Amino acid sequence: MIKSHIGLKLAIMLAVSVALASCQTGKPADNGTPGPTAATSEAQPSSPSPTPLPSSAPPLTPQQQMALNTELIGAATNNDSAAVVALLADGAQLEFKGAEGRTALVAATKSNAVAAAKSLMAAGANVNTKDDLQDSxxxxxxxxxxxxxxxxxxxxGADxxxxxxxxxxxxxxxxxxxHVSTxxxxxxxxxxxxxxxxxxxxxxxxxxxxxxxxxAxxxxxxxxxxxGANVNLADANGVTALAHAQATGQGAIAQLLLNAGAQGAP
Incomplete structure (x- = not known):
């Protein structure tokens, strides 16, 4: 009875040893059940980083940039608002100065191209930028x-x-x-x-x-x-608005000035 008990105990210990060995080696245990593989017992390698996407468009060459800028001024001059928006989206520069130092906005203004001017200002064009004649x-x-x-x-933001x-x-x-309204x-x-x-x-x-x-x-x-204009301010020669009005026969204006307190002979 004692021998059979010891034999059973040894059999159990042997089975446990075999099972532990199979877990470490990844080989199947005696009972035919596969143990974990080396891949599962070790850290998995990280997945490769995704390949970066290419940029949406290559950089513009100087010639391409100049062509876009020139087209933008032309579109602004012709009041082609749709073309203005498209050219800006393609990379045309708002503050580029073309002939006579004009930006697209100055060019649009000098053509009274209202729709184009509106699109340019909406895009951030500087309303104070001046051309070679100092016109903004x-x-x-x-x-x-x-x-x-x-x-x-x-x-x-006009200054x-x-x-x-x-x-x-x-x-x-x-x-x-x-220009009364202006x-x-x-x-x-x-x-x-x-x-x-x-x-x-x-x-x-x-x-x-x-x-x-x-x-007018x-x-x-x-x-x-x-x-609140000062009606008595004189010009560089010391001549007032009233004196000029009287000298040139602008009677109605002279009377307005007198009524406002202009000094001089009635």
Whole structure:
């Protein structure tokens, strides 16, 4: 009885030893059941990194970049808004300067290409960038009464104190030309009303000296007075707007100035 018990115990110990050995070697145990393989008992190698995707487009060559930029200015000049958007998507540069130092936005403005100008400003074009004549989109639109573009430039950060090649603000040439609606826009935008340009003229002086004295210029003078223009500021020669008006027979304007406190002989 004792011998059979010892024999059974030895048999059990032998079976356990064989099972442990098969687990370590990956060989099947005596009972025919396969043990784990070396691959399962060791760390699996990491999967290879995914191959990076190629860039969407190769870099533009200088010639390609120049062609796109030139096409953009042409599209802007022709008011082709769809082409403007497409060219920008292809890599055309907003602030590239072409002939006469014009950006696409300045070119669009000088053609009164409203739709193209709108697309360019929406894309971030600088409304204060100037061409070789020192015209920006804002300054030119103000001088030429391109009111729709002018209002867009104001909404996109126009510098109302910026000056043109004559040292004048956008308001001064608008006054000269009698652009009543434009003068209203610029005064509402708080363009300095008494700014003096390189000729020694304010908007009021320029409206009188270079104006016709007609209804449009009378209204401009009235608007300037309402905005607080100094009616007694003289030009570089010491001549006031009132004196100029009287000397050129602009009676209605002279009366407006007198009513506003201008000093001089009635």
């Amino acid at each position: 989109a804002f300054l030119y639109a103000g001088a030429e009464a391109l009111d729709e573009i002018l209002e867009m430039t104001l909404a996109h 109302v104190k910026s000056t043109n090649r004559y040292g004048g603000t956008a308001l001064i040439p608008a006054c000269e030309h009698g 003068v209203k826009i610029l005064l509402a935008a708080e363009v300095p009303v008494d700014h003096v340009n390189n000729l020694g003229w304010t908007g009021l002086l320029e409206a009188v000296i270079l104006g016709t004295g007609g209804e 210029h009378q209204e401009v003078v009235r608007l300037l007075i309402q905005a």
